[in-house]
Amino acid sequence: xxxxxxxxxxxxxxxxxxxxxxxxxxxxxxxxxxxxxxxxxxxxxxxxxxxxxxxxxxxxxxxxxxxxxxxxxxxxxxxxxxxxxxxxxxxxxxxxxxxxxxxxxxxxxxxxxxxxxxxxxxxxxxxxxxxxxxxxxxxxxxxxxxxxxxxxxxxxxxxxxxxxxxxxxxxxxxxxxxxxxxxxxxxxxxxxxxxxxxxxxxxxxxxxxxxxxxxxxxxxxxxxxxxxxxxxxxxxxxxxxxxxxxxxxxxxxxxxxxxxxxxxxxxxxxxxxxxxxxxxxxxxxx
Ligand code: AMP
Numbered sequence: 001x002x003x004x005x006x007x008x009x010x011x012x013x014x015x016x017x018x019x020x021x022x023x024x025x026x027x028x029x030x031x032x033x034x035x036x037x038x039x040x041x042x043x044x045x046x047x048x049x050x051x052x053x054x055x056x057x058x059x060x061x062x063x064x065x066x067x068x069x070x071x072x073x074x075x076x077x078x079x080x081x082x083x084x085x086x087x088x089x090x091x092x093x094x095x096x097x098x099x100x101x102x103x104x105x106x107x108x109x110x111x112x113x114x115x116x117x118x119x120x121x122x123x124x125x126x127x128x129x130x131x132x133x134x135x136x137x138x139x140x141x142x143x144x145x146x147x148x149x150x151x152x153x154x155x156x157x158x159x160x161x162x163x164x165x166x167x168x169x170x171x172x173x174x175x176x177x178x179x180x181x182x183x184x185x186x187x188x189x190x191x192x193x194x195x196x197x198x199x200x201x202x203x204x205x206x207x208x209x210x211x212x213x214x215x216x217x218x219x220x221x222x223x224x225x226x227x228x229x230x231x232x233x234x235x236x237x238x239x240x241x242x243x244x245x246x247x248x249x250x251x252x253x254x255x256x257x258x259x260x261x262x263x264x265x266x267x268x269x270x271x272x273x274x275x276x277x278x279x280x281x282x283x284x285x286x
Pocket of ligand 1: 185
């Protein structure tokens with residue numbers, strides 16, 4: 001099995017990337033609390049690169065004042081144990097001061113793609129994500145970077161940033177890993193009680209119903225949305241959005257969808273915010 005290098009500082013990271021002597025590097029940014037969804041990204045990266053770096057960093061700038069930054073699960077030993085046998089070759093787990101040294105003021109604002117879906121419900125979130133990912137890309141250097149389609153808007157935002165800022169990074173989107181009953185894996189699922197977890201299944205049930213209707217020819221955005229709402233409304237504590245939008249621009253469809261649609265959901269079950277999505281038809285992500 002590979003020996004896993006543990007990197008804390010940017011100097012450690014520099015020494016590690018230099019030691020690769022230009023061999024292909026896969027990079028998987030995470031906030032830790034690793035589960036099989038994260039591991040699927042690492043395995044994909046290991047299949048396509050000589051070395052795989054996983055970052056574990058709970059990024060304060062992407063959490064709002066009422067978000068779960070303080071209670072977000074942190075356990076580096078458990079994360080390292082999760083990575084055993086996954087093909088990861090190094091873990092970078094910087095502290096906040098390493099990523100945001102005193103005096104740092106630059107932020108990255110990606111624009112239109114951040115305005116819909118989660119944007120209005122999480123002010124500043126995508127700016128925090130884009131900023132920290134840009135910093136990671138700057139610190140890591142040229143690489144293939146792996147992101148989950150579970151966070152579809154995030155994947156789209158990162159792709160846009162990399163293209164707009166000419167970053168030497170190839171972004172790869174990886175399919176959503178689900179529990180056998182359909183629930184999308186998420187670190188936040190750990191917050192759910194057994195009763196809440198059972199209710200959360202309404203999300204994937206609704207997405208499946210809409211997916212089947214789309215496959216059967218349904219193109220009315222209102223009908224597809226109503227199919228999801230029928231499953232989600234009875235189980236949600238509150239609904240942020242159920243949106244049918246263009247899978248590339250993320251612009252909501254007013255009437256009929258095209259053959260390239262994204263159906264995206266964000267709800268709360270109890271106090272836990274859950275997101276999920278399905279691409280209907282042609283998937284434009286990498
Ligand atoms: P996080 O630690 O939640 O920031 O997630 C780190 C990366 O793992 C992101 O690119 C996520 O999209 C991805 N990810 C999280 N959950 C899943 C999942 N169930 N399937 C695939 N990728 C996931």
